[in-house]
Amino acid sequence: MKKNEQPNEQITILDGKEDPTTEQSNGDSLEAQLASKEEETRLLIERLQRLQAEFENYKKRVSREATQLEERASDREILDFIPLYDNLQRAFASYSNETDAAAFVRGIEKIFAQFDQVLKAKGVIPFDAVGTMFDPAKHEALLSVESGEEKNTVLEEFERGYERNGRVLRPCKVKVSNGKMNAEQKEEL
């Protein structure tokens, strides 16, 4: 719409310059031009408002969809774990008398292996920390103690760490050596 009107406008101006005798018609055309510009502005503002409203509504829809997607994704994840829960229930249901304790343990071992499989399929990998150097990207220090080990060596694991696709899901909670002769007092700010 704009593109079509631009040349017209230029022609009108050129006309005016080239033909100074048409004063009256020039006045008319100025008024007409103003009216058409006002109309154009009105339409543009309306278009802007519509676009903006459409964008707002689009954003609302996207955020609704994102919530739904998240819901469905977590539904899918939960479904993968329900069979494990079912199997645990089966194990408890079958464990009625004391005599089959060994069979029960074997069953639990199977379920554990199944659990392992599910985690592996999801790319969840546990990582060990003991003996490695402390790395805050993977470890969270809960304790720092004197030991014969080199400073910053992980001595003990309180809670295992897990990673998935190169991202740390949960850092490993650890006890760290502060070096043999390194009994510093803590300084608090």
Place this chain on the structure above:
Amino acid sequence: MREKIIGIDLGTTNSCVAVLEGGVPEIIPNAEGERTTPSVVAFTEAGERLVGRLAKRQAITNPKHTVASIKRKMGTDHHVKISLDGKTTEYSPEQISAMILQKLKNDAEAYLGTKITKAVITVPAYFNDTQRQATKDAGTIAGLEVMRIINEPTAASLAYGLDKSDEHTILVYDLGGGTFDVSILEIGDGVFEVIATDGDTQLGGDDFDRRIMDWLVEEYRKDTGINLEKDPSAMQRLKDAAESAKMELSSRKETTINLPYITADASGPKHLEKKLTRAKFEQMIGDLLQRSIDIVDGTLREAKKDKDSIHQVVLVGGSTRIPRVQELISERIPGKINREINPDEVVAAGAAIQGGVLAGEVDEIVLLDVTPLSLSIETLGGIATPLIERNTTIPTEKTKTFTTAENNQQSVEIHVVQGERKMATDNKSLGKFQLTGLPPAPRGVPQIDVTFNIDANGILNVTAKDKATEKTASITITESSRLDEGEIDRMRREAEEHAEEDKKKAEEIEVRNQADQLVYSVEKTLADLGDKVPQDKRGDIEADLRSLRDKLSQNANIDEVRKAMDALSKSAQQLAEQAYSQASGDAKSDPSADDATGGEDADDGGYIDAEYEDK
């Protein structure tokens, strides 16, 4: 596009950054994907500088070179001495804060994909000029031009849009992880003034966790004689469990803390299982909460305000999620409690709004209204079928295609209603009009486009157009947005209260509509097949047809209608199978079964039926 000004809540324990996007504050997640960043800085022996989560994780191994809670030192001449490689460097609180700000800035730049050079930073209302200047200097060191320093309670009030409210006295109750602040503000001409402020720098959510932990340790000692405090691994698990129990008790009345294999003694592994009720938890932290309320009372006195002159209360800080906190406040102060925005993020959100105002972004936004209630037309069986859902930003336009409910229907009535109820009659009627002169056609064949168009002023234009004849009719409704807030609230509440029964009613009508459609399509199939249908079969089907028709005309119980429908669809299906095997033509589809799910009705001639949908 003009440059964005970010809003930063530079907190004692955690910091948060937000930006205004399209007029709405958005929290910017950090590089680790979290929405808040621990205000911790560390210097490692490898010469690395860590900020945030990673710094916090290594704090215990590196206490001398880890700095937390630097905010408490802002504006003092305290210096942090860091000695590494035999070299000692001194850092001012401004410099340490700048490191946190720099991380927030970098993460914001990465998230937004643009360079950020300007920010609004919040400070506690009690910060003096020196502390404010120190905060500003920290920004400058971080490469940020600090466009304004604003008070945290002011930012929180801005996030709730209270600057536009006529009610001008606000109390902000900010109970964070480790600090408690209360402020009383007054607004005049959109400007906030802090009348009084007080707090406790050592009161917060961490204390509540500690109370739960202490209780667990004590209970466990009573039950087993084992002191868990000697076992750091057990204590860590207790700490995590205490925090999640606290959080769970904000939405549940009771939780179970279950920690299998918490420890072991000579007799083997030991487990911990303890029920904690909300009432018990409230009792545990009762004195702490009372302390905060005493401070509120003191602040009111200092501001020379009585509780009735507080119009609005704003809740800030994660611990305000605790229901007892909200109860205590509403028992004390009759004003409206604002708590819809995430209390961990509300200050940063308000700072981002201030940033947007300073950037001129807010002026540029053409303020657009939303439809407060859904706009619908009445369809078969009196159902309100929405074209424009509530909270849709206007101006907007929406078209849906409908059809007739009866054979040779010559006109349709468009009844426009407003509200959230499922039945049109329960909503507010805005107007009706007829589209006449439809050419004779079987039901379901005509296509009538109904378009709702609301302009920026809330004026609603409804047009109905028959696609075949291009005939149109329309109505303009000017009052659709003229409801006052009380009326809107009442209508929403009613819709919520009646949600269950309305849903049931609408489902019943849907079943009746389907039953009617089934009757219609089976009748049509019988007529189409003519004498291809064996006499005995025809008798069976006609009996089933009669039964369903009777049920419908007698307005029978919905289960009976369902049963009769099942019977008819079964016999009709056999009919279709037989007809097709006889014709032995293409037996690809089963028309009667398809139609049964179509959903139509004919008991009320004038109305149109929602059948097709266009986008």
